Amino acid sequence: MTSSAAERLVRHVPVGISAEALLEQWARREAAPEGAAVVLDVEIAARTRGGAEWRQQDAVAVAVLGRPASLAVEQADLAWAAASLGAARALDDLSGGPHDCLWPDQVSGSRLEAEVAVSARTALGPGHVNHVSLVARVGPWPSATRDQLSRVLVNRLREVAAALGDPTSVLNDYRTRCALIDEHVEIDLLPHGSLRGRVITVDEACSLVLVSPTGLRERVPLQAVARVRVSAPPSATGADPLDSGGATNQTP
Numbered sequence: 001m002t003s004s005a006a007e008r009l010v011r012h013v014p015v016g017i018s019a020e021a022l023l024e025q026w027a028r029r030e031a032a033p034e035g036a037a038v039v040l041d042v043e044i045a046a047r048t049r050g051g052a053e054w055r056q057q058d059a060v061a062v063a064v065l066g067r068p069a070s071l072a073v074e075q076a077d078l079a080w081a082a083a084s085l086g087a088a089r090a091l092d093d094l095s096g097g098p099h100d101c102l103w104p105d106q107v108s109g110s111r112l113e114a115e116v117a118v119s120a121r122t123a124l125g126p127g128h129v130n131h132v133s134l135v136a137r138v139g140p141w142p143s144a145t146r147d148q149l150s151r152v153l154v155n156r157l158r159e160v161a162a163a164l165g166d167p168t169s170v171l172n173d174y175r176t177r178c179a180l181i182d183e184h185v186e187i188d189l190l191p192h193g194s195l196r197g198r199v200i201t202v203d204e205a206c207s208l209v210l211v212s213p214t215g216l217r218e219r220v221p222l223q224a225v226a227r228v229r230v231s232a233p234p235s236a237t238g239a240d241p242l243d244s245g246g247a248t249n250q251t252p
Helices: 003-008 019-030 078-095 146-163 167-177
Strands: 010-016 037-043 060-066 100-102 106-108 116-125 128-138 184-189 194-202 208-211 217-220 225-230
Touching (some): 010 019, 019 037, 019 060, 060 146, 078 146, 078 167, 100 167, 106 116, 128 146, 167 194, 184 208, 194 217
Antiparallel strands (some): 100 106, 184 194, 208 217
16 A cells, blocks of 8 residues: 555544544445544543543544454454454554553553543444454554644554454464463453453454352453452462363353
């Protein structure tokens, strides 16, 4: 894609419902191509994962379209991993990095200058993924202008949208950036309940996989999660079964 063609595929909108709503409209009504991007200055009804309201003033919202023909339906949630990767790489570009991904929808790092939230929408066709919308929202970034921030977010989200054509590469890159792997966490579940354990990986469906204090291996889809918190490791009397060589039970 030439520079001029890439610029034509960016719609900069002063005010709108949300970045992803405008991008979805473009995709469905005008068959927007891969790499199409919406930059929205003011979102009237911005929502993050689970419908939580995004209230950051003067934030930049960017949504980029991907059309990953080889992304299987059961791997559609990898769009969330791609959005996180794109945001982390963009912030690396701005501040020299590094930034990490906090499963399922945040970015962290010692150079983080603002609140960040990512999200993704997936449109399914008969047995396939029709398109994905990768969204990054970043609060005012003190060391960059809005134009600089939006430009680098568009570029990096386009990069990962195209990379979803090779889901394994996206997953591997995400795993290297996921700050929760090997951490002990507490997870609040939807609609209620909780889990505790040590994170061992993120699987092919973008679910978090952890081992509980009792040795049970749990797979947690992102749609089932209300909140994830890093916690202290178990005491010596409740040692991690992986560290002590204990057996684990695997869910199907």
